[in-house]
Amino acid sequence: IDIGAYSSRPDAADVSAREEMERLRFGLTVLRKTCPDAVVSVDTFRADVARMCVEEYGAAIINDIAAGEMDAGMFDTVAQLNVPYIMMHMQGTPQNMQQHPHYDNLLKEVFQYFARKVQQLRELGVKDIILDPGFGFGKTLEHNYELLAHLEEFRVFGLPLLAGVSRKSMIYRLLGGMPQEALNGTTVLDTICLLKGADIIRVHDVKEAVETVKIVEAMKKHTNHKQ
Secondary structure, three states: EEEEEEOOOOOOOOOOOHHHHHHHHHHHHHHHHHHHOOOOOEOOHHHHHHHHHHHHOOEEEEEEEEOOOOOOHHHHHHHOOOOOEEOOOOOOOOOOOOOOOOOHHHHHHHHHHHHHHHHHHHHHOOEEEEEEOOOOOEEEEEEEHHHHHOOHHHHOOOOOEEEEEOHHHHHHHOOOOOOOOHHHHHHHHHHHHHHOOOOOOOOOOOHHHHHHHHHHHHHOOOOOOOO
């Protein structure tokens, strides 16, 4: 279960570290009571918040939309905590990322970003790194589908790959409608991501996602996959 207290949607209001901690304390307490066996991932870009969630509540994974860009202490903290770290590519911040996203070469820039970050984390001794290309974070509609078309190329890093496309604007801006009507598009995109090598999909609609995974896995049993 991925839990966060700082909305990272475009133009979202900033939330203070204190407020983020208070919200997470409440949420993690409830989660621990209701789902004590759940593996919990905490979505935060703040090192102090990450430390609190791991040390006080036993959070298992840190999910950082900013890959250390919004808190210089995050990489050192993750290394000390010795927990798996999901790092996402984002251009800018949640407050400005969708104003004027621009890349001279999208894939090259995202790959170089990850290569540099992975090297920094390895030097600090971080062993479990998960890559998230960051669909919708500082990217136009065209950028998102370019990333999707080349998703399997991220396997070159030899690291688990996470895709988060659930109900995002890349669906409803292409097809029309609202996020609430984007479940069918979400299932299509989740399927494509799984076929292109995503190891983890981050979703809102769990039942539908589980069905998608089961169908893809049933098919893959009969496919000779080149690893």
